[in-house]
Amino acid sequence: MCSSDLVEPVVAVPSRRSDTLAGVGVVSAYALLAMSTQLLWLTFAAITPESARSMGVSEGAVGDLAVVNAVMFVVLALPAGRWLDRAYGPTLAAGAAFTAAGALVRALDPTSFTVVMCGQVVMSVGQPLVLSATTKVAARHVAPHRQTAAIGVASGAQFVGILVAVLTGGPLYDAGGLRAVLWSSAVVSVLSGLAVLGSLRVPPRAVVSTDGDRSMRWLAGDPVMWRLAALLFVGFGSYNALATWLDEARGAARAKPTEAGLMQVEPGVYSGNIVLAMRSEEHTSELQSPMYLVCRLLLEKK
8 A cells, every 4th residue: 555545545526605604613523522522631731739639549540540631542443443333323423422421431430530531541541532533534625625624624623632731721721720620621522522413414425335355455565654654653652752741841941831832732743744745746845844855755765
């Protein structure tokens, strides 16, 4: 499988202005939900000591609230992709429902670590069901020449969620304690989940092909995917560790909260260029940044 195979094959439908507006609405709703998953994941990153005191547990236990999210993603990532291929609407609806339900469970009793952990597990089930649909949403609802931009918007929304979690955690906690933090994220998650459920009623502008081999045999012989996996294993492993223990890292570096937020954005530059390195070859003149070239050299044998 070459890099172009990563793009969903579609049967095009003539574009109309109404289709374009509908596509913008669908992508916007999805981006809001993607943002919410990251907001829920890193709710406690910037207020780890305060959260530990509120729930009467150690700071390590608070870190586990973020770790469970990564564990569930590892377990469910591949099955989520296959479920989206076979039943896109029900799978994405389930992801929205799990995300909103988990957020609400957490907010029921902010002082109970058990309740918050239960909500975190429920939310973590929804995240791979949501984030694995990024390219599928673009392929179904956006014209081919705008699909890369739509994928960029949806992917960028994840980093917006990270910034929101990092920059608002402290002020919200100071204003109303952990209850204010959890209920605000619950409101955002429920609204974004409802928006995505509503967007599922919008008919796709293109029919995504489901022909071809659905087995995973191609993966064993695809060197690009294995190199990409190795890069992401190191890159996102380091990134997730930083995200989980952001408050401690900020204290050690004597950084301000806004500077800590920027610490979370930099990895997005690297991951974004890795994604660009996997995209189509026909736009190489637009993608010749130094970081892009480094990622390209790492992904392909010269």
